Amino acid sequence: MRARSMLVALALIVASPASAQDYAEESLADPVKEAQAVALMDSIRCVVCQGQPISGSNADLAGDMRRMIRERLAAGDSPEQVRAWLIGKYGDWVSFKPEVKGQTMPLWLVPLGALVGGGWLVSRRLRPKVPT
Amino acid sequence: MNRKWLLWLPFVLVSALFAAFFVGLRNPDDHVIASRMVGKPLPEFVAAAAMPGQPGTATTDYRDGKPRLLNIFASWCVPCAAEGPVLMRMKQAGAEVNGIAVHDTALELAKFLGRNGNPYTRIGLDDGGRAQMAFGSAGVPETFVVDGRGNILYQHIGPVTDEDMPRLLAMVGVKP
Numbered sequence: 001m002r003a004r005s006m007l008v009a010l011a012l013i014v015a016s017p018a019s020a021q022d023y024a025e026e027s028l029a030d031p032v033k034e035a036q037a038v039a040l041m042d043s044i045r046c047v048v049c050q051g052q053p054i055s056g057s058n059a060d061l062a063g064d065m066r067r068m069i070r071e072r073l074a075a076g077d078s079p080e081q082v083r084a085w086l087i088g089k090y091g092d093w094v095s096f097k098p099e100v101k102g103q104t105m106p107l108w109l110v111p112l113g114a115l116v117g118g119g120w121l122v123s124r125r126l127r128p129k130v131p132t
Numbered sequence: 133m134n135r136k137w138l139l140w141l142p143f144v145l146v147s148a149l150f151a152a153f154f155v156g157l158r159n160p161d162d163h164v165i166a167s168r169m170v171g172k173p174l175p176e177f178v179a180a181a182a183m184p185g186q187p188g189t190a191t192t193d194y195r196d197g198k199p200r201l202l203n204i205f206a207s208w209c210v211p212c213a214a215e216g217p218v219l220m221r222m223k224q225a226g227a228e229v230n231g232i233a234v235h236d237t238a239l240e241l242a243k244f245l246g247r248n249g250n251p252y253t254r255i256g257l258d259d260g261g262r263a264q265m266a267f268g269s270a271g272v273p274e275t276f277v278v279d280g281r282g283n284i285l286y287q288h289i290g291p292v293t294d295e296d297m298p299r300l301l302a303m304v305g306v307k308p
Binding site for chain 1: 163165166167168169234235260261262264265266267268270271
């Protein structure tokens with residue numbers, strides 16, 4: 001009896017209109033585009049749960065974003081076009097990949113400055129002592 | 133003298149860093165994500181009628197010279213139920229309120245509006261979050277003020293309260 005009801009449930013699931021693909025959860029047929037889509041999803045912040053990328057979030061809106069990303073890549077948009085569209089809607093914060101622009105320059109310049117400063121300190125240390 | 137002071141510098145810097153960590157941990161980052169669409173024309177969207185007897189809503193509804201409120205809501209959203217009476221009062225004051233329901237069904241919407249009143253002139257059902265994303269909306273409820281030429285003037289994040297009412301009414305040109 002139990003097995004039969006399970007079978008019926010299974011048949012219902014199979015027969016349900018899932019034949020229309022839902023790109024929120026299903027991969028694109030093209031493996032290259034799917035890889036691009038997943039890479040993009042890993043670097044877009046879920047605006048509901050915030051600490052997570054949309055690839056790992058159960059929020060409805062994250063699912064909507066995954067679907068939108070796969071649909072747009074399938075339609076021929078590049079991942080960076082889709083990222084730019086999302087930034088245009090939600091601001092820089094939605095992307096985990098910082099843009100290179102004036103405001104974010106310290107992110108690149110500070111490590112460089114630290115390296116130069118550290119190198120200078122080390123070079124002073126390594127300089128042979130001149131007897132005074 | 134100068135050198136002695138310099139020796140303490142790394143210690144001071146690291147202490148400052150840990151103090152920053154400590155403060156950061158005590159104040160979790162609850163970021164309010166404001167839409168970048170404020171000040172811009174409405175995005176192109178079409179949200180079909182969410183339930184029989186009430187029209188849906190699309191970009192083309194907002195260029196007739198009449199400013200409106202556009203409320204993004206859902207029947208499953210608790211703060212949306214809380215702002216229901218305020219939206220009703222704004223409608224009674226003469227504001228036109230349209231709605232976009234996200235992740236919703238006609239049945240649940242009918243129940244929700246039966247419980248909380250229906251302040252909406254039009255209700256569109258958002259198809260897969262498309263309109264919500266196009267508006268740069270990060271959650272429900274959010275209320276956008278749209279001027280008569282179809283530009284987004286303002287975004288109110290979270291439930292509209294009685295304190296917000298005069299400001300929002302003024303933005304749509306209604307004397308409270």
